[in-house]
Structures are given as C-alpha cells and as structure tokens.
Amino acid sequence: MADCQRSDAGIGVGGAATGQAAAGPVCPEAKEVKTEPVAHTALQSPSSRSLFWSSRRPSSPNRPTTQRLPPQPMSLEYTIVDTFLPSPGTAFAGNPTAVVRIVSSAVFPPDSVLQAIAIEFNTAATTFVMEHPDSTTGLPVYSIRWFTPQYEIIRFCGHGTMAASHCVFSQTAIGDDVDRIQFVAGNQERYFTHRRGRQFEFEFPAYVVEELSPDETQTLRSVVLRSCPALSAADLLHISVSNGRRDILVEIANDVDLGGLHVNCSVLESVEQTRMTLTNTWKNGSVPEADICSRVFYKTGENPVCGVAHSSLAVYWSPRLGKTSLVAFSASARRGRLEVSLDTARHMVALRGLAGSVMTGTILLNWTCTDQYARSQHKVVLEK
Structure with missing residues (x-):
C-alpha cells in the first residue's frame, strides 16, 4: 500500500533557541491527489478545542470561523538530535532531526500547527511525541508523528524514530531497568525501540x-x-x-x-x-x-x-x-x-x-488563524 502523507499550510511560529536548526530538508516527490476540504481531527475533538482553540460559535462549511489560541502563549520544548552518528561523542554529523515533546496535553496540536513547526525547523524531518494512554512503568508507550517541511510521513521515518528514542530515554523518568519503549504511529502501526548500551535499535519491514x-x-x-x-x-x-x-x-x-x-x-x-x-x-x-x-x-x-x-x-x-x-x-x-x-x-x-543532542530551545505559539483557511490548504498526497 502506498504511503499516505498529509500537508498543511504554514502558520507563523516563533522560536527561542540556543542555536539555529540545521537546514537541508529532503523529501520524496509526491503525486498530489485533489480532495474535498477536510477538517482536522484535532479541531473536531472537544478536548482538543478546549486545549488549543476557542470559538464563539460552531463552525459551518460555508462560514469562516476564527479559531483563537488561549490568551497565554503556548510553549513547547524541542531538541535537535543528530542521529546515526559515525562515532561516540561526535557532534554536527549524521542526520539532524528536531524532536518536540508534547507534555502538557493529551492531544497533539492541530495538523496546521505541526506542519508550521516543521517548516520553521526546515530539517529533513520534525518528530512530535506524546505519551500514549497505553503507557505503563514497565513498557512506556508514546504516540509519534513525523513531518517534513512539505507533508506528514504516515508509515515510518528511521532517523525520526531514532531521535525520538534518544529524547524519551534521556529526558523522561524511565528507570534504568527499562530498556524497551514502544511508539504508535499515525497509521496505528507500533514499533519497538531497544536501548543497547549507548545505542538504540528498532526494526521495520524488509523491502523486496x-x-x-x-x-x-x-x-x-x-x-x-x-x-x-x-x-x-x-x-x-x-x-x-x-x-x-x-x-x-x-x-x-x-x-x-x-x-x-x-x-x-x-x-x-x-x-x-x-x-x-x-x-x-x-x-x-x-x-x-x-x-x-x-x-x-x-x-x-x-x-x-x-x-x-x-x-x-x-x-x-x-x-x-x-x-x-x-x-x-x-x-x-x-x-x-x-x-x-x-x-x-x-x-x-x-x-x-548512536544519537546525541546538539541543541535545545522553546517554541512560542501565539497567533490567530481561520479554520476554513487551514482546511482549504489541507492536501493528501500519495507516493508514486
């Protein structure tokens, strides 16, 4: 089955960082499939509206509805991780990946926000991770999503998974006796990552x-x-x-x-x-x-x-x-x-x-966008 990838128009994002994210996105050419405008799942969810957006009245397909962020700016912490390093202790090598952990919410921000953040970082992939309801002390489970500056990767992203594994093991309260975590991708596929000393290991299907x-x-x-x-x-x-x-x-x-x-x-x-x-x-x-x-x-x-x-x-x-x-x-x-x-x-x-952190910072979110604009820019693309 072809990989389905989603893309949204960029929305302004401000970031304060200790350094500048590495440039150089790469992405596969994709065939655009014209679809009817689709509302974002996060915008349809009552819980996500209460956390990320507020509205004076219900939206209508024929009437633009201004959705506003809460009065206080939302901040998200991020880490730039270099993955598949050539040797221990190496910096500014391998594949640079931005990792954003969602820690103050039970839902991801709207797709348009995630896409805008990926455009801002302009790395090959930006990875978003959030603790999954199935998570336990013995087996931590995290939801994971990967975005290029152009679209969302639905099936799998190798360096994005490596970077997320590094952040989860190094930035959360996982015990030293836990050497395995699980990620749940947007298509509900589940992937295990194992900690092997200083390295991380995961597996995925072999291509014919x-x-x-x-x-x-x-x-x-x-x-x-x-x-x-x-x-x-x-x-x-x-x-x-x-x-x-x-x-x-x-x-x-x-x-x-x-x-x-x-x-x-x-x-x-x-x-x-x-x-x-x-x-x-x-x-x-x-x-x-x-x-x-x-x-x-x-x-x-x-x-x-x-x-x-x-x-x-x-x-x-x-x-x-x-x-x-x-x-x-x-x-x-x-x-x-x-x-x-x-x-x-x-x-x-x-x-x-191997993977290593080279940069940390805070993303500041505080702006207004319209639901209809975000929906009109939503695209579904299929890899050929």
Missing part, C-alpha cells in the same frame, strides 16, 4: 528488491549517468528497484569514492521513483569496519543518513556478502554509521545506531 526489464534498466541507467556526470557506464554494475518500485538502487564500482560524487538531483524529476540510493563496498577512513557504503538522494536533495533506505540495502547486500549483519557507512558530507541486521525468516530489518 526487484529486477528490471532491459528497457527499464536502460532508462534508469541513462538517468543515473545524467545525474552523476563523473560516472561512466562501466561504473554502473547493477540497477534494481525496491519499496514497491518507488526506490532506485544502484550498485557502483568499488573503486568509486561515493563521497566525492556530485549528484544533480533535478534529473530525478524525469522518473517516477522517489529515491535513488548509490551503493558499493568502498573502504573509507571514517568507518573502516564498514561492509557497505551508500548515499541517498531525493528529487529535492540528499538525505544525509537515510535509515529506511537500509532496508533495501540489507536485502540487496546480505546474499552477495554472505552475511546477515552488516556495518553500513553513509558517505554524505555529514557522514553516518549504522549497524544493519536482516531477519529473512520474519522479513524484518533491524537498525542500530
């Missing part, structure tokens, strides 16, 4: 890697060569697709330094796939023990360390290298390290990595 027809191979070969002018045809050893044919997986000759490649991501606009992963077994100085190396690109730019892409990488490389546990190196400018394990019997992939 599919072979291409000769014509499809030739088409994608041309796209790869145009996007990477430094590569020759002989450098492209194998091209396949995965994740429901949404991802392009390209094996590059081992003597090619992936970190030195310049990739023109705009060339990817010509294909229906949303993500291109370049990979080989090039040995590097940053993570010399790495079995595989990769860089991941979307139509809008590079993802510094893409956790989800390693589902396909594990499925592709495991039989070729004759091992189910791999050390993976991300050769982007920020560098990253992941430990990847493939469970062929269960068709699952486990990711393990």
Whole structure:
C-alpha cells in the first residue's frame, strides 16, 4: 500500500533557541491527489478545542470561523538530535532531526500547527511525541508523528524514530531497568525501540528488491549517468528497484569514492521513483569496519543518513556478502554509521545506531488563524 502523507499550510511560529536548526530538508516527490476540504481531527475533538482553540460559535462549511489560541502563549520544548552518528561523542554529523515533546496535553496540536513547526525547523524531518494512554512503568508507550517541511510521513521515518528514542530515554523518568519503549504511529502501526548500551535499535519491514526489464534498466541507467556526470557506464554494475518500485538502487564500482560524487538531483524529476540510493563496498577512513557504503538522494536533495533506505540495502547486500549483519557507512558530507541486521525468516530489518543532542530551545505559539483557511490548504498526497 502506498504511503499516505498529509500537508498543511504554514502558520507563523516563533522560536527561542540556543542555536539555529540545521537546514537541508529532503523529501520524496509526491503525486498530489485533489480532495474535498477536510477538517482536522484535532479541531473536531472537544478536548482538543478546549486545549488549543476557542470559538464563539460552531463552525459551518460555508462560514469562516476564527479559531483563537488561549490568551497565554503556548510553549513547547524541542531538541535537535543528530542521529546515526559515525562515532561516540561526535557532534554536527549524521542526520539532524528536531524532536518536540508534547507534555502538557493529551492531544497533539492541530495538523496546521505541526506542519508550521516543521517548516520553521526546515530539517529533513520534525518528530512530535506524546505519551500514549497505553503507557505503563514497565513498557512506556508514546504516540509519534513525523513531518517534513512539505507533508506528514504516515508509515515510518528511521532517523525520526531514532531521535525520538534518544529524547524519551534521556529526558523522561524511565528507570534504568527499562530498556524497551514502544511508539504508535499515525497509521496505528507500533514499533519497538531497544536501548543497547549507548545505542538504540528498532526494526521495520524488509523491502523486496526487484529486477528490471532491459528497457527499464536502460532508462534508469541513462538517468543515473545524467545525474552523476563523473560516472561512466562501466561504473554502473547493477540497477534494481525496491519499496514497491518507488526506490532506485544502484550498485557502483568499488573503486568509486561515493563521497566525492556530485549528484544533480533535478534529473530525478524525469522518473517516477522517489529515491535513488548509490551503493558499493568502498573502504573509507571514517568507518573502516564498514561492509557497505551508500548515499541517498531525493528529487529535492540528499538525505544525509537515510535509515529506511537500509532496508533495501540489507536485502540487496546480505546474499552477495554472505552475511546477515552488516556495518553500513553513509558517505554524505555529514557522514553516518549504522549497524544493519536482516531477519529473512520474519522479513524484518533491524537498525542500530548512536544519537546525541546538539541543541535545545522553546517554541512560542501565539497567533490567530481561520479554520476554513487551514482546511482549504489541507492536501493528501500519495507516493508514486
């Protein structure tokens, strides 16, 4: 089933921080599906209206209704977390992710507010977490949502989950004897994260890697060569697709330094796939023990360390290298390290990595918006 992703128009947000969030969002190209305006769930909920919005009279589909925040500004604490760090103690590396914990409410703010905050941070993903009603002392459970600056990620976000795990374990009153937490995503899928010493580990489904027809191979070969002018045809050893044919997986000759490649991501606009992963077994100085190396690109730019892409990488490389546990190196400018394990019997992939906080601050919310405006800007998009 295709990933459903939601997006709302940005609304002004002010933030006070000890530093500035890292830029560089990346996101898959998505196909917009026109729908009738849809009211946000949070706006329809009596409990959420009482916490976040107030109204003089009931809203009507034909009459704009001004919804106002409470007189006192709402504040939300956030942390910028670098995920999949190449080594312990490293800062300003890996994949930067904003994490916002909702601690004073039983509901998330409206989608338009969450989307506006994600636009303000302008990182690859902003993660929102809130304690779930199922949470217990023995098994803490948290609701989790991930937003790019363009839309909401419904199914799964690897670095967003890693960042949220780091914040929950380090910023809440979880006992030292608790080494497992659970996240409930927007589609009600549940994911466990385990604390393994200084690392965090979670698992998600393994993506099937599919072979291409000769014509499809030739088409994608041309796209790869145009996007990477430094590569020759002989450098492209194998091209396949995965994740429901949404991802392009390209094996590059081992003597090619992936970190030195310049990739023109705009060339990817010509294909229906949303993500291109370049990979080989090039040995590097940053993570010399790495079995595989990769860089991941979307139509809008590079993802510094893409956790989800390693589902396909594990499925592709495991039989070729004759091992189910791999050390993976991300050769982007920020560098990253992941430990990847493939469970062929269960068709699952486990990711393990390091994360560290680099920035904290407070988001200040105090403005007026109209319900009809927010609903008119609501979009539903489906990945091709």
